[in-house]
Structures are given as structure tokens and as C-alpha cells.
Amino acid sequence: MRRRDFIRGGLVLATGGAVGPGLSARSYARVVGANERVNVAVIGAGGRGWRNLASISGREEQEFAGGRVTGTRVVALCDVDLRREGPRQPGAARAFDEFEDAAKYHDYRDMLDELDRDIDAVLVSTPNHHHAPASIMAMRRGKHVYCEKPGAHSVSEARAMSRVASERAVATQLGTQVHSSENYRRVVELIRHGAIGEVSACHLWLRSGWPATDRPAGTPPVPPDLQWDLWLGPAPERPYHPSYIPTRWHQWWDFGGGMLGNMGCHYVDLAFWTMELEVPSTVESDGPRPPHPESAPGWQHVRYTFDRGPGRPPFTLTWTHGPEPRGDLADYHLPDWAWGVFVGSEGQLLVSYPRHELLPERKFADYRRPTPSLPPSVGHHQEWINACRGKGRPSCHFGDSMRVTEAVLLGNVAYRSGRRLRWDASRLAIDDAPETESLLRRDYRPGWM
Known part of the structure; x- marks a missing residue:
């Protein structure tokens, strides 16, 4: 299936239309063996994404409970901004450097196309407007998905996230880590x-x-290490302005x-x-x-x-x-x-x-x-990894957690x-x-x- 057709089939749910063309049985989640590592691709590797990446790879202990994650391999990283730095939430450039063996991408559509058979699970740590598009694309390919909260940008997207997760029989977890x-x-x-x-x-x-504030004026040049059009993704086209990133995009x-x-x-x-x-x-x-x-x-x-x-x-x-x-x-x-x-x-x-x-x-x-x-929880990320291997169900799977998102x-x-x-x-x-x-x-x- 061509990428454009695939995307249309996955996301038409979020805009209220009919379900697109069906996918083959291979689009359902691969059963990862109990002794196999789960091959994880990370979309959004800087900032909050770094915290998830450090946890999912076992480099740092999980937040709130559970020690270090085991049973994973980070096979791909995707990010559009390589500039951000910080002591606890460094930028994607550090992730790209430290995870030398992982494939590197700026466009997660390309990553899902090209590494389809190499990826078991996808972790989404993007701004909110990418949560549902990235997650639904991955789930409709049969990938297990962990997505940062809120997991959707609109009410209909929240409902679509739950529905697609159920239809594709994938393990899911919303990033409300304190639940654990x-x-x-x-x-x-x-x-x-x-x-x-x-x-x-x-x-x-x-x-x-x-x-609340008016949209920033001026059109400064886009920094060379930022893929602005990809950062916008499904959102309306807006000129770049530093007021939006790395965190104030929440405001708009x-x-x-x-x-x-x-x-x-x-x-x-x-x-x-x-x-x-x-x-x-x-x-x-x-x-x-x-x-x-x-x-x-x-x-x-x-x-x-x-x-x-x-x-x-x-x-x-x-x-x-x-x-x-x-x-x-x-x-x-x-x-x-x-x-x-x-x-x-x-x-x-x-x-x-x-x-x-x-x-x-x-x-x-x-x-x-x-x-x-x-x-006690084995850890918010470990719950998800265990479920990817057929053991248990995550406590914040989309079937439950998207009701919270919908209300919010x-x-x-x-x-x-x-x-x-x-x-x-x-x-x-x-x-x-x-x-x-x-x-x-x-x-x-x-x-x-």
C-alpha cells in the first residue's frame, strides 16, 4: 500500500470519516517471544522524549516505580529538532549520538515505511498535535504504542485511538506515569x-x-537544525517563531x-x-x-x-x-x-x-x-513492554485511558x-x-x- 493511502486509511478515523482500505493480517501485532527483545522505535527523542528513551532503554530507572526496564532494543529514533539541550531533558542530538546503532529519521512516516519489518513497538513523545497521527499510523501497521499524555489533540482522535488499538490488537499505554x-x-x-x-x-x-496571547509577530529564519514543516506536520501552516518551541506550543x-x-x-x-x-x-x-x-x-x-x-x-x-x-x-x-x-x-x-x-x-x-x-506496578514502561511480549495488560491502555483524555x-x-x-x-x-x-x-x- 502506498504511504499516502496508508495514512488516509489510518487517520480518516480521527476526522470522523469512514474507515479506509483494510490491511493484511500482517498489520496485526507480531507476537514477541518471552525471551526476545522488543524492537522499539522512538518518535520524539529530545526533551520529554529523552526521559522516555532513557527509561525504555534501561539507562535510567522508571519514574515512580519499577526499577530499570528490561527486554528492549532501541532500533530507530525520529526527531525534527536537534538543537534543544538541558541537564535532565537534553535534545535529540544527544540521543542521536549516544544510540549509535539506531536508525535516524526526521519524518516518522518514512521511518514506518522503511523499517516496517524491523519495528515491534513505537514510543511517541511529540507535541500533542502529532500524538494521534503518529500513534494511529503505527497501530494500523500492527505496532504496539506507548504515547505521552494526553494522547490526542481532539475528542474524536481520542475515540479513534481507543478504537484502532482494539481493532489491531496491540499493547498500548498512555504516559501518565504517576498512575504506577x-x-x-x-x-x-x-x-x-x-x-x-x-x-x-x-x-x-x-x-x-x-x-492567553496573540500569535507572535515576525517571521525569523528557521534554524538550520530544525525541520519546521515536519514539526508542524498535520497542524495548520504557520511561520516559524521561537515562541512555539521547545515547550510553549502547549499554549496555542x-x-x-x-x-x-x-x-x-x-x-x-x-x-x-x-x-x-x-x-x-x-x-x-x-x-x-x-x-x-x-x-x-x-x-x-x-x-x-x-x-x-x-x-x-x-x-x-x-x-x-x-x-x-x-x-x-x-x-x-x-x-x-x-x-x-x-x-x-x-x-x-x-x-x-x-x-x-x-x-x-x-x-x-x-x-x-x-x-x-x-x-505494585513493575513500572509504567515495563508494564507496556511486558504486554508487547504477551504478558498482562498495561494499567493505562488506550481502552481505559482515552476516557480520561476525552473528558479532559x-x-x-x-x-x-x-x-x-x-x-x-x-x-x-x-x-x-x-x-x-x-x-x-x-x-x-x-x-x-
Whole structure:
């Protein structure tokens, strides 16, 4: 199949069209033997990609749990920017130098074409607008995929990621690494054990934000070690400007989803896991008005409600980013270390990545915690590698994690539309608000769909 036909068949799902031409049985994942190494190709080898590369190759211990990864071979690297440097997140140039035996590419379409039979799995650490295109291309070739959060740039892409992963029977994992931590497991156990009674709400607060801003003016020359057109990829064509990279692309709707799109999956994931949430029934969002057409807000408050069946009130989940608590969160005085609180009929549970605390302190001073029941993770990356070899299922596989991504992205749809959304997950549609349809999907530049 020609590359253009292959890309069209894989990505038409993300834009809401019909499924493209079917692929042969070989497009399903190769079963990697228990004693074989998994041949991994990495798309995005600098910055956050370096951290994933160092972990997946066994050079550094995995974050939060699990020691060093075993059973892998890095066979290819792909990146478009060789300039970035830093002590903890160096640029792709270092990766290209240190992984001498790996094939080197700037265009992941070429890499997937030319090394199809040499690659078992693909790790995607690109900006958000490449997450779904790169992942879906790989999955439709039968490659197992690990993708950084949020894993999609639009709601329909999130749904397509889950669907294609299921259709192609591949092992997948979303890069919400803190899910593998012991602290998150203890929080889940406390809630399910009834430590704070009937839980009615969870409120989350990220104490930072980038203010919305106009698109940068000027057209400086593209640096020689940056492939700007490939960096844009499926996104609208824009002139190069240093304001976008290496990290501020998060701020613009063309490439990212603001602070909610950047960090929402890490925080919201804990509420989804603990409360066994499915999909929100309503979503509403407040922020600076009117919404900037180009960039995300410096502060934002999102309120999700989840139906819990007859006779039970809905569960409320809120997200706030920015320097001040807003909405329901304003009623709680979170200490500096905490970014979230579960509210129950018998108390509260404060949470953060490394820590949690039951309140009121006096009431829970002698509380006897439940015996740990959730087994420790072997590590977020190792879970995925094991699944590539037919052992177990990753804890954040796309079948589960894309529900979190979908909810996060709906928060931005609600903000940009200014509407209280009634979400019909079965139809991938918003009831009584047809004008929001365009915010659920996105178009791609020619050559990327």
C-alpha cells in the first residue's frame, strides 16, 4: 500500500470519516517471544522524549516505580529538532549520538515505511498535535504504542485511538506515569474501603497557567537544525517563531490544549481510577471571556458531572488552573503540598503525587488503614513492554485511558464554546449544541491524512 493511502486509511478515523482500505493480517501485532527483545522505535527523542528513551532503554530507572526496564532494543529514533539541550531533558542530538546503532529519521512516516519489518513497538513523545497521527499510523501497521499524555489533540482522535488499538490488537499505554506510583494505589484503596464515607466530589487545582496571547509577530529564519514543516506536520501552516518551541506550543490551540491539555490527564486520572468513572454527562467551563481564538486561558475552571444511577446524586469533578481557587474549590483551603481533595460524608482526603492525608486529623488519628490490595506496578514502561511480549495488560491502555483524555479535552470544548455541554458519548456528539461540532474534530494538512 502506498504511504499516502496508508495514512488516509489510518487517520480518516480521527476526522470522523469512514474507515479506509483494510490491511493484511500482517498489520496485526507480531507476537514477541518471552525471551526476545522488543524492537522499539522512538518518535520524539529530545526533551520529554529523552526521559522516555532513557527509561525504555534501561539507562535510567522508571519514574515512580519499577526499577530499570528490561527486554528492549532501541532500533530507530525520529526527531525534527536537534538543537534543544538541558541537564535532565537534553535534545535529540544527544540521543542521536549516544544510540549509535539506531536508525535516524526526521519524518516518522518514512521511518514506518522503511523499517516496517524491523519495528515491534513505537514510543511517541511529540507535541500533542502529532500524538494521534503518529500513534494511529503505527497501530494500523500492527505496532504496539506507548504515547505521552494526553494522547490526542481532539475528542474524536481520542475515540479513534481507543478504537484502532482494539481493532489491531496491540499493547498500548498512555504516559501518565504517576498512575504506577504506590501513593496513588493507597488513595484508591482508602476511598474504596470507605475511609471517608460516600464520596460526592473531587476537586483538583493546578496553581499555574500561561496567559492567553496573540500569535507572535515576525517571521525569523528557521534554524538550520530544525525541520519546521515536519514539526508542524498535520497542524495548520504557520511561520516559524521561537515562541512555539521547545515547550510553549502547549499554549496555542493549533498544537496543544493549554494547562488543562498539558497536565489534566495526570490529575483527572486519579479521580477516574478511584471512583471508576466512565464518561461525564455534563461539562461546563469558566475562564477569561471572550475566549481567545488562538491561545488557551491563563486560568480556567471546569465542572464535570457523572450520573451514578437511580437514587444517587451525580458525582462532581472539578478542575481549576491558575493562581486562585475558583468554583467549588474555593470552599476548601488546600495546603501548599496538596493539589486535590476527595469530599466524603465522613471526611476528606487530600492528595498530591507523593502524598495523601485524611481529614480531619483528630478523627483519623487512630484510623486503621486497609491492608494494601493493589499489587505494585513493575513500572509504567515495563508494564507496556511486558504486554508487547504477551504478558498482562498495561494499567493505562488506550481502552481505559482515552476516557480520561476525552473528558479532559471536553473541558476545553466547553470553555471555547461557552456552553454547558450535555455529552452523548455513544454518538460522539453534544446534545442541542450543533455549533460545537467543529471543536470535537480537526482537519489535517495535505499529506498527513
